[in-house]
Amino acid sequence: MTVTTMLCAGTLNGLSVTGDAQHQYQTLHKMYNNCEIVMGNLEIVLIDHTQDLSFLQTIREVTGYILIAMNVFTALPLQNLRVIRGTQFYEDKFALFVLLNYNPNTTHALRQLGLNQLTEILAGGVYIEKNAQLCHVDTVEWRDIMRDPRLEPLVRDNGRAYNFVVDQSSCVRACPNDKMEVEKNGLKICEPCAGLCPKACEGTGAGSKYQTVDSSNIDTFINCTKILGNLDFLITGLEGDPWRNISALDPEKLNVFRTVREITGYLNIQSWPKHMHNFSVFSNLETIGGRSLYNAGRVYITENRRLCFLHTVHWAALSRSRADLDIRNNRPRSKC
Structure with a gap:
C-alpha cells in the first residue's frame, strides 16, 4: 500500500x-x-x-x-x-x-x-x-x-x-474574577482561586477620600480580602450625614466585611448598630498591620458599658507590648 x-x-x-x-x-x-x-x-x-x-x-x-x-x-x-x-x-x-x-x-x-x-x-x-x-x-x-x-x-x-498575564494559553490584561495572578518560572499566570480570590480595597480615614464607612461607599468593600489603609466606623457613617447628603447605612450591609482577612492600617470603631451585639462581621480578620496608627497605635477598648468577655482574649500575645494595651471601663467581668 x-x-x-x-x-x-x-x-x-x-x-x-x-x-x-x-x-x-x-x-x-x-x-x-x-x-x-x-x-x-x-x-x-x-x-x-x-x-x-x-x-x-x-x-x-x-x-x-x-x-x-x-x-x-x-x-x-x-x-x-x-x-x-x-x-x-x-x-x-x-x-x-x-x-x-x-x-x-x-x-x-x-x-x-x-x-x-x-x-x-x-x-x-x-x-x-x-x-x-x-x-x-x-x-x-x-x-x-x-x-x-x-x-x-x-x-x-x-x-x-x-504587561499581559497568561490565562491558560492566551495573554490577557488581567485575570478573570475567579482566578488570581501568580508568578511561576518567571511568568505571570492566572490560577483558579481556592475559595474567594484576593481583592485589595481602599480604606477610610487619613489618606483616603472617605472619612468613614457609610452608605455611599459600603458596596466598594464587596468581596474585599485586604483593606489598604484603615477602617473607621463613625456615627456620621452609620446614622447618615445630612450635610453631605449621605443616608443612614443599612446595618445588614456590614456583612461585606466577613471576607476581610487583613487591614494594613488601623481599625477604629466609634459607632455600631444597637441591635448588633458583637463584631462577628470581622470573624475572618487575621491581621491589623498598623502601618498607620490611631490613638498612638494602642489596642484601645474603653467606655463600652455592655461589652463582655474581653478577658477571654489573650491581648498581650496579639500586641507588641503591654504598654500598647488600654482596656478599661467596659462591663465588669462579674456582671457578664
Whole structure:
C-alpha cells in the first residue's frame, strides 16, 4: 500500500498582497488545504480574525521560510509542523519571521504561536517582534531548535513586554474574577482561586477620600480580602450625614466585611448598630498591620458599658507590648 504525501507550492511575495483580506484567505485555503509539505515558503499575511485556519494543521514541513505578519487571528494552528528547512530566507537570514500580528485599535491579535511540535530549523534564524498579545515565545529554547549555533534568536517586544498575564494559553490584561495572578518560572499566570480570590480595597480615614464607612461607599468593600489603609466606623457613617447628603447605612450591609482577612492600617470603631451585639462581621480578620496608627497605635477598648468577655482574649500575645494595651471601663467581668 502506497502512502501519498500531499505536496504544495509555497510563495515568494513577502509583505506584498493582492486583493482584500477575504481574497487573501481564499488563496491561502486553496493552496494549503490538506497540504503536508510546503515546497517553498509559507507566507501568512493580513488574515482577519474571523477566518478559520484549521486547515493548516496538516502541514508537517516547510522547505523554505515561514512569514507570519500583520494578522489578527488568535492562534496559528501549525501544531503538527516539525521542520523548517530554511532553503530560502526572509530578509536574507530568517527562517521564521513573526511581526506585528495585532490591531492597535481592537483586542484582536495573535496570542499563541502553536508550534508545539517544531523541533528543527535546519538553516536560518528566528525573528519574533512587536506582537502585542503573543505569549510564551520568550520561554522557548530557540537555540535548541536552530541548527546554526552562530545565530541568535531575536525575540522581543511581545506579550510580556506589554504587561499581559497568561490565562491558560492566551495573554490577557488581567485575570478573570475567579482566578488570581501568580508568578511561576518567571511568568505571570492566572490560577483558579481556592475559595474567594484576593481583592485589595481602599480604606477610610487619613489618606483616603472617605472619612468613614457609610452608605455611599459600603458596596466598594464587596468581596474585599485586604483593606489598604484603615477602617473607621463613625456615627456620621452609620446614622447618615445630612450635610453631605449621605443616608443612614443599612446595618445588614456590614456583612461585606466577613471576607476581610487583613487591614494594613488601623481599625477604629466609634459607632455600631444597637441591635448588633458583637463584631462577628470581622470573624475572618487575621491581621491589623498598623502601618498607620490611631490613638498612638494602642489596642484601645474603653467606655463600652455592655461589652463582655474581653478577658477571654489573650491581648498581650496579639500586641507588641503591654504598654500598647488600654482596656478599661467596659462591663465588669462579674456582671457578664
